[in-house]
Amino acid sequence: MTGNAVRRPGLDARGFLTREGSLARVPPAFRPVVTATRDRLTDVFGHRLHSAYLYGSIPRGTARVGRSDLDLLLALHQEPTGADRDDARALGAALDEEFGQIDGHGTLLFGRARLLSDLERYDLGWFVACLCTPLLGEDLAAHLPRYRPDSLLARETNGDLALLLPSWRRRIAGADDTEEARRPLVRFMSRHLVRTGFTLVMPRWHGWTSDLHEMAEAFAGFYPERGEQMRAAAALGREPAGDAAVLAAYVGDLGPWLAGEYARVHGVKAPRP
Template structure:
């Protein structure tokens, strides 16, 4: 590593590894591997991956969520989604070390497609840690922090805003508002970071570092982005904070992103 998430060749380095999983989460990861293998046979499952703070080694006990991606040989079906939901619930209930489990399901065809090369392909190759099966990263590109990568990873923030507004309007409990604030804040911070990523010249998934990088180029919005980074780590039920993220910072960021990098290619 040469710094800023790049290897000696200037490519974005894979950010996680099983060797970085904190000892307190090792049992959770082992259980996830076992549950996935029990629920998906080799005819259905191509490979499984960890991503997020646990394989990066930065997870906070009792706060971190367990994030998993399953690559299937065929398009996900209802039975696959039901099996994934059972795994999510089982792991979340069994391990107090984590606060929530999320499993993404995609076919290998989608993950390896040209349309997804600079979005889901990048995600697997650089942000996911192999857990089971053959690593799809061997069939994917290497990546640099380019405007193309910025556009295809986060050039669709405007599409998320209307749904967030509806969720905020119907959120009736602090728990619901906290969950939404975490989701929205993380997405906004990551979008803010990739807005400046090509000029900053590297990659990070750390929310604090992302907000600081953004602030170097947009000092007038630096305070809002720092608050978003704090919310991404410690969610808040404050409706005023949600309004700031969804109705103020979010729309400005989406518009600025479209000007600087353009909008993400439309998915079917």
């Protein structure tokens, strides 16, 4: 970047996205969780495991004790089976029960070949290379390109919102009519909409952040008429309330508008099998 252009976060001197997390940033309170996770992954998956990664607030150094969940991505030598997914869920549940520092868990499982495939290069590949922190095994980022915050990356990461909205509506309709049942839906959908709003403007903002409030502010700079909606979503992504009206607005107003604007600006994500 030259002249008086703003130097955005998340980029190196050549304008490539940098990896956002590291084991050195793990807060001290969460280090026993990370150590136990590393040890038990080897015990549970053995030779099936190619590599393991942390992502989310723990490797970014922003995790909150008793509030943040444990997020893992596992690359297996082969495509994961039902038994692999069961093992991952059981391991996450055991860690969640044992360590009060974390509140919830989630593990993504993929075969190595898929993560390195041409189809996933600007979605899952980018996710591994830029948003995941190596924990075990060979780092797949060595086999992936460098990434810039351009329209191709925007399209392939979040250009599928229109396809997701029908399933969101079904999840809302199928949830119990309680604040407690709606709260995780509000949290999940709020975060997804804020991240989608951010990647919509990412090529113009020209940088990267995973902070929900920074994402909302970046979006609001280009779409001020929708800024308050996105700021509210960012707040609910951190402190969710199970409000049925919020969910209705997400799938009836903000979500459809955002999906249409995304398709207009960046196009639609390449279809998956």
